[in-house]
Amino acid sequence: MPKYRNSLNVDKDNEDPRISRRSFLAILGVGAGLIGVGQMFGVSLLGFLYPSAMKVPPSTFSIGRPEDVLARDGKIFDPKQRVFIESRAGRVRIQTAVCTHLGCTVNEVETGYACPCHGSTYDQVGRVTGGPAPLPLVFYNAYLGAAGDIMVDKTATTLDYEAAWFAPPV
């Protein structure tokens, strides 16, 4: 039969303020366990409290220096921003690649754009030509940023494919 039967294996009648090595290790073990559990809950709690709106990418972004953007004559796809950047004759316009049906990324095809998800099709300027898509593909406003880059503002849109062209000073 053990001499002491409490949780820290301490003799309550002993006046010696020092704790035994076994008690110290027991306290250390309990402390480490509490820290581990606290971290598990703390991390998930912080993740929960951290507003998910903060994870949304910014609505304005740079597409590069005017001379570089205009040097590319044609249309390229930016997968990060999910936009098509079209440069022609010293002008540039930026169009969304997000299908207006359920948000898949459209592909550029000979006739315009086609969505691989449910078959929506758009013409060269993004007008719906088939499928379930309810709306055309919008163009985003472009402007010259303070640092000299061409900036795109996703909050400013237009369906006017002629007015969407932006001619930056070079």
Ligand code: FES
């Ligand atoms: S998401 Fe494009 S057709 Fe449905």
